Amino acid sequence: MRSQRDLENELRQLRSQLKRLTSEVERNTRILRVSQERELTLLNAEDIASLLHVLLDGLRDSYRLDAVSVVLADPDHNVRHLLLASGHEPEEFPGLTFVDSLGGMAPQFVALTRPWLGRYMKADHALILPPDLGLSSVALLPLMHKGRLLGSLNFGSKDDDRFTALHATDFFSHLGVIASFSLENVLNRARLLRSGHTDFLTGWHNRRYLQLRLKEELARASREQTTLVCLMLDIDHFKRINDSYGHAAGDEVLREVAQRIESQVRVSDVAARFGGEEFVVLLPATDFAAARALAERIRASISASPVSVNAEQSEIITTSIGIATCAAPPQGADLKSLGESLLARADVALYRAKSEGRDRVAVE
Numbered sequence: 001m002r003s004q005r006d007l008e009n010e011l012r013q014l015r016s017q018l019k020r021l022t023s024e025v026e027r028n029t030r031i032l033r034v035s036q037e038r039e040l041t042l043l044n045a046e047d048i049a050s051l052l053h054v055l056l057d058g059l060r061d062s063y064r065l066d067a068v069s070v071v072l073a074d075p076d077h078n079v080r081h082l083l084l085a086s087g088h089e090p091e092e093f094p095g096l097t098f099v100d101s102l103g104g105m106a107p108q109f110v111a112l113t114r115p116w117l118g119r120y121m122k123a124d125h126a127l128i129l130p131p132d133l134g135l136s137s138v139a140l141l142p143l144m145h146k147g148r149l150l151g152s153l154n155f156g157s158k159d160d161d162r163f164t165a166l167h168a169t170d171f172f173s174h175l176g177v178i179a180s181f182s183l184e185n186v187l188n189r190a191r192l193l194r195s196g197h198t199d200f201l202t203g204w205h206n207r208r209y210l211q212l213r214l215k216e217e218l219a220r221a222s223r224e225q226t227t228l229v230c231l232m233l234d235i236d237h238f239k240r241i242n243d244s245y246g247h248a249a250g251d252e253v254l255r256e257v258a259q260r261i262e263s264q265v266r267v268s269d270v271a272a273r274f275g276g277e278e279f280v281v282l283l284p285a286t287d288f289a290a291a292r293a294l295a296e297r298i299r300a301s302i303s304a305s306p307v308s309v310n311a312e313q314s315e316i317i318t319t320s321i322g323i324a325t326c327a328a329p330p331q332g333a334d335l336k337s338l339g340e341s342l343l344a345r346a347d348v349a350l351y352r353a354k355s356e357g358r359d360r361v362a363v364e
């Protein structure tokens with residue numbers, strides 16, 4: 001039979017075990033509650049800026065992290081412009097980095113389809129989480145949309161054991177999915193607000209408008225039996241402007257280039273910003289010789305005088321231009337594929353102008 005003392009000992013042990021378990025359950029309940037609250041805040045974010053605040057500051061406080069960062073692939077600067085259009089500068093969000101491509105940011109990005117947890121290595125992770133914070137472990141959560149890696153949400157801790165390859169990653173996967181969904185949601189809301197036919201940066205028409213007008217102009221060319229010419233223009237080595245002077249300077253250059261093109265074309269021409277640093281001009285009822293002369297004038301007007309990149313500095317900007325022509329389409333022609341082929345041929349010519357040395361006009 002067990003003695004009174006044994007029983008008392010056992011009871012004491014049980015009590016302390018119960019206390020430990022209760023506090024563990026309480027802690028887990030608290031973490032679960034905090035996680036659920038955070039997830040709701042993420043899902044309810046109404047705009048990009050609020051979402052970024054929740055991701056960067058909210059998650060850091062809720063999960064008591066030493067650092068949080070977000071890296072987003074934004075090669076066409078679309079996300080940055082949506083952010084600017086909502087009245088916020090990217091610089092307001094320390095911890096947010098935009099890149100043209102994720103490759104080279106961290107070796108794990110090559111195949112980041114699930115969260116990666118492990119040691120913080122300066123050589124591998126300095127571009128995504130600052131090396132001067134004394135971080136010891138990291139969790140990299142992929143931000144995906146339709147199977148494509150859009151970026152990553154990154155957690156850093158000074159604690160070696162906080163994120164290790166031994167940890168279960170279900171919690172992080174779930175959070176990554178919620179964060180990705182919330183990001184796509186606020187981006188779509190912002191895009192909707194700005195949909196329409198105007199390019200926010202230059203005030204020019206955008207690609208959607210160009211595609212509509214292209215079909216209309218081809219229909220007219222078919223009706224009136226005239227030729228339609230397409231100029232596709234791309235700024236040379238534009239990445240260098242962004243890299244040397246920053247994104248805002250790059251934007252200024254884009255605006256100035258748009259103005260210089262505009263000053264050369266007729267009101268009846270259709271000019272649009274086609275993509276990042278690419279512009280398209282459609283010239284209805286124009287013959288090839290006139291179109292080529294105009295392309296040369298545009299090219300010369302852009303490189304003729306330097307463009308200011310900030311209050312003190314300016315740079316000579318050059319452009320490459322590709323020209324393609326569509327002869328009067330026969331009645332009943334497939335205008336959609338004619339339009340696609342015209343743009344594609346202008347793009348091939350543009351590519352040739354680039355490969356032949358840039359700052360020139362090339363013909364299909």
Ligand SMILES: Nc1nc2c(ncn2[C@@H]2O[C@H](COP(=O)(O)OP(=O)(O)OP(=O)(O)O)[C@@H](O)[C@H]2O)c(=O)[nH]1
Pocket residue numbers: 074075076077100201234235236237238239240242246247248249250251254275276277354358
């Ligand atoms: N500031 C700014 N940069 C943009 C925008 N859209 C695209 N870009 C940048 O434009 C650059 C285009 O670079 P690339 O396609 O490598 O071409 P490039 O440097 O112009 O070189 P080439 O075309 O080969 O002469 C990328 O760095 C984009 O991030 C924008 O709206 N604003």
